[in-house]
Amino acid sequence: MTEKNYCQNLYLSSGGLIIYRNLLNDPVISKLRNLLKEFSKDNPDKESVLNSYYDMQHKLLESAESLNLSGNVLKSYIINLLVKDKNFFSLTCEKYGCDIQKDLYNAALNDIRIMRSIVGVDLNSIVSSLDFPCNFLENYSPTNRSEKICEFQNYVSALFNSDSDEALLNALINYYYNIGCAELSNHIAFKWNNTKGLIGVENFDKVNLDDIVGYEYQKETLVKNTLDFVSGKPANNVLIIGSAGTGKSSSVKAVVNKFYSKGLRLVQISKEQLLCLSDVLKELKSRGKYFIIFIDDLSFEEFETDYKEMKSVLDGGVEDIPKNILIYATSNRRHLIKETWNDRRADEELHSFDSMNEKLSLSERFGVVITYDSPDKKHYLKIVQSLAKKQKIELDEEALNQEASKWELRTHGRSGRTAKQFINYISSSI
Numbered sequence: 001m002t003e004k005n006y007c008q009n010l011y012l013s014s015g016g017l018i019i020y021r022n023l024l025n026d027p028v029i030s031k032l033r034n035l036l037k038e039f040s041k042d043n044p045d046k047e048s049v050l051n052s053y054y055d056m057q058h059k060l061l062e063s064a065e066s067l068n069l070s071g072n073v074l075k076s077y078i079i080n081l082l083v084k085d086k087n088f089f090s091l092t093c094e095k096y097g098c099d100i101q102k103d104l105y106n107a108a109l110n111d112i113r114i115m116r117s118i119v120g121v122d123l124n125s126i127v128s129s130l131d132f133p134c135n136f137l138e139n140y141s142p143t144n145r146s147e148k149i150c151e152f153q154n155y156v157s158a159l160f161n162s163d164s165d166e167a168l169l170n171a172l173i174n175y176y177y178n179i180g181c182a183e184l185s186n187h188i189a190f191k192w193n194n195t196k197g198l199i200g201v202e203n204f205d206k207v208n209l210d211d212i213v214g215y216e217y218q219k220e221t222l223v224k225n226t227l228d229f230v231s232g233k234p235a236n237n238v239l240i241i242g243s244a245g246t247g248k249s250s251s252v253k254a255v256v257n258k259f260y261s262k263g264l265r266l267v268q269i270s271k272e273q274l275l276c277l278s279d280v281l282k283e284l285k286s287r288g289k290y291f292i293i294f295i296d297d298l299s300f301e302e303f304e305t306d307y308k309e310m311k312s313v314l315d316g317g318v319e320d321i322p323k324n325i326l327i328y329a330t331s332n333r334r335h336l337i338k339e340t341w342n343d344r345r346a347d348e349e350l351h352s353f354d355s356m357n358e359k360l361s362l363s364e365r366f367g368v369v370i371t372y373d374s375p376d377k378k379h380y381l382k383i384v385q386s387l388a389k390k391q392k393i394e395l396d397e398e399a400l401n402q403e404a405s406k407w408e409l410r411t412h413g414r415s416g417r418t419a420k421q422f423i424n425y426i427s428s429s430i
Contacts, residue, residue, distance in 0.1 A: 007121075008040035014118055019089045019108045023081055023115075028063075028074075031056040032118065053123070075119045082115065082172055086182030090172075094184070095288030097177035098170070105169075112169045180265075180289055188256060189266040194276055197283055198267065209254045211390075212247040212416065213383040218370045219251060225368055226255045229326055230262040230290050236367025237327040245417025246372035248330040249296050256292060268294045285322035295329040329366070380404070380414040387423040395426070 014033055015024070023029050035052040038044050060073045069076035089108050092100055179185060187200030209219050222238065229235035240248040256266045269280060277293075284291045321327075375383065384404040385397065393400070407422040408414050 004040050004042075007036045010117060010121060011036040011040060013114055017111050017114055019087060019104075019111045020082065020085055020115070022085060022087060026081060028056055028059050028077060029081075029118075031059070032074075032121075032123075035123070036121070072119075074123075078115055078119055082112075083175060084182055084185050090176050090181035091286065091288070093173045093176035093288075094181050095177075098173055100173075109165055109169050112165045112172075116165060116168065177288065178263075180287070184265065184287065184289060187265075188260055189253075189268065192267055192269045192273055192276070192280055194273065194279075201268075204266075205250070205253045206257060207250050207254050208257055209251070212250055212254065213386045214375065214379050215247060215251070215372060218372055219254075221368065221370055222251055222255055223258070226259055226264070226292075230259050230264050232323075235326060237365070238329070238368045238370065239366035240328070240330045240370045240372060241332070242372030243374040243415060244332055245412070245415030246374060247416045248372050250416075251372075252292070252294055252328050252330070259290075263289045264292065265289050266292050266294050268296065271295065271298060281322060281325060284325050287324070289324065291325050293325060293327045295327065298329040298331045327366075375414050375416070377405070377414065380408065380419060383416050383419040384422060387419055388426075391423055391427050393423070393427055400426075 011033055014029075014036070017024060024033075031052045035049055035056070038049045038052065060077055063069060063077055063080075064073045067076075067080060069080070089100075089104060092104070175181075175185075183190065183198040183200055187202075187204070189201040189204040190198040191201060193199050209223070212219065218240075222240075225235050225238060240251065242248055253266070256264055267280065267284065269277070273280075274295075280293060284293075381401050381404060384400065388395065388400055395403075403426060404419065404422050407425070408418050411421065412418050
């Protein structure tokens, strides 16, 4: 088979993608197919071929730097596309793993054969045959190569070594099932965008439970409830109340980090997005992972009524909350909704008690309520000492305690946040 016939067959076969058909719209794949199409002609348009080639080089170089791709960049790029593509196959594998219908598996296997043949094309040979110099990206090393490669890129690199179509497909299926596809493929936490849906958080806090000094009962309660949840056992929505800076939000992030390997992910929404809660539930219930919907610093003024939407969801409403979703919220208010003395005045409303009861009942919808009280002096100094040890601050314990006590008196009072701010200050001063 001549090189022109080879390019023509590859161009035609690449149009036969079924499962991963969305990839035909990708700019790199589109330029590559155009290059193959032009070169397969009897008299190829050199300008068109070269433009497609250099446009593709530009996009691949840009991707290599932004995605930390190395080695054969085209191969790395295509593997990234496969891992992150959101389609009916990847979503099915996300929920069921290898336990999928045989015809579906075979259709995906055919697409993998096509993609592997695209990766194997010798672009240097094509362009050099037109008497133009070329240097395709076959052994690239990104500028940020000194940084620690994330788990996602390590896994992608391992996929390059798959020695058969079946091995590559099975590796992809395992990744979809264990980690997730599309947005879930390399993020632990997400924010909800009312128009775009899930948006991955690039630098999620790596806090763990040991970083939160004290509050052992509170952390144990939260861990047990979350473990039950990711184990498929009955679990409760959780409300964490307490003073600012005591570690409420950090505890939620810590349990997500702890149970990430068991399929747990976090989706943060704001109070203003409660009216979109049904859309969030609809998106998450179709995914093959466990989700904590996290609402930080939740409270309502007396004139706000969005809390009724949340009450409806927590109560079950017309539609039960999906079994792969729990709601964790933090608040500085025990009853979440501001209560005024007007709520208790009988002359304002005939059934004022009912009105007051409705406001107080939201917190009761959470099956588990955990309280983080402000630390006493002993607890506060223990937090300071623990943080100082982790920061390797070599200062006499008595002197450290004296300075920490002065700091909390002239700043925000005792809390874990105050202790951390003090350690940041003292570490830059010694």
